Amino acid sequence: MLLVGNGHLLSLVPERPYLADGAVAVEGDRIVAVGATAELRRRYPEAEWLDARGMVIMPGLINNHMHLYSTFARGMALKEAPPTNFLEILQRLWWRLDKALTLEDVYYSALIPLIDCIKNGTTTILDHHASPCAVRGSLEMIAQAAGEAGVRTCLAYEVSDRDGEEIMRQGIAENVEAIKKYRGGEGLLSATFGLHASFTLSDATLDACREAAEEVGSGFHIHVAEGIQDVEDALEREGKRVVERLADHGILGPDTVAAHCVHVTEREIAILKETGTLVVHNPESNMGNAVGCAPVGEMLAAGVVVGLGTDGYTSDMFESLKTANVLRRLVSGDPNAGWSEVPAMVFSNNSRIAERFFAHPVGRLQEGAYADIILVNYHAPTPITADNWFGHLLFGFNGGLVDTTIIGGKILMRARRLLHLDEAAIAARARELAVKVWERF
Known part of the structure; x- marks a missing residue:
């Protein structure tokens, strides 16, 4: 004791x-x-x-939307013109980086920020992973890193159509296997079903993911209306906005985490409330990607459970809550805003969200x-x-x-x-791998 x-x-x-x-x-x-x-x-x-x-x-603090795989982007120079909008950020940076990762890269890119979590007092994360050229076994690599680091982690692989049907099918299988192995366990690890975003998922893929998730009793972890491009795509596909489209395909619900929700309407907020969908606000990422600010106050007032994450921008949740506080004041024009909303997100709702995945x-x-x-x-x-x-x-x-x-x-x-990890040795190996990742990138 x-x-x-x-x-x-x-x-x-x-x-x-x-x-x-x-x-x-x-x-x-x-x-x-x-x-x-x-x-x-x-x-x-x-x-x-x-x-x-x-x-x-x-x-310990909880980060309910994390991207461990983003580690090797630190200090990396892009090989073409800087992106000018959110879609270009994805195309020129993140979708090229994730394709450059091997299984060993996945392990070390997870271990480094998990150490950062320990050092910054973040003890639970909901991760959202992508490595299209190393899908199978990738969640097990993260599970191994999380187990060695000792950080409580919920795994998810972001299924997407952007790399073809075979990679999409591998992503489904990776989620299903992790959920069967880890969901509801008594230990450090859990899992849910990851999806990238509406605009990279066809109707057929959404339906296939819903069917696979139903078989293992899982909800989803998905980016929702982060950039305006997601909204434009949903309207073009079906004449519906993102939340409406996802609801119609059975993706939303009390075990689904909808990250961002920047571009949502009053009607979509009502749908999030009606379905019991969990929302995670990521203020630093939204500011850094210049996509806008989620209507946090409106969602909380409507009774939506809104928590806080970092989207991989940092492992320090103290940093994220400070940013959430000042952003709330700036956007609302009210210097008194944030006093109730931010602690509700960080300390009450983050617990309520994470508890859906752990015993x-x-x-x-x-x-x-x-x-x-x-x-x-x-x-x-x-x-x-x-x-x-x-x-x-x-x-x-x-x-x-x-x-x-x-x-x-x-x-x-x-x-x-x-007390249990050699940070210098881990960082040294990560630097060796990063050079190779940058070459492949």
């Missing part, structure tokens, strides 16, 4: 979000008790003691939840209370302040030192 205490405890449980001197008791991979430090030390005198030394004890609660310090815990080396210059903790988190925290990361009850980083 492990007992983590003597710190400011942010449980993120609404009934009792903050304890001035709190502790968490861990047995195996789950939390068995949360309470005052003195009380839990009396109750569990034989437990291994991890002294937080006044740091903040809180749940036990995540993102909260409560009995029965997975023991995914971080210690943040933040020494408050003003009082922390149950009412103002988010202000401290928003303006005082960042991933670089994460001192200790525990996932599934295992201490993976202590005093910012990884």
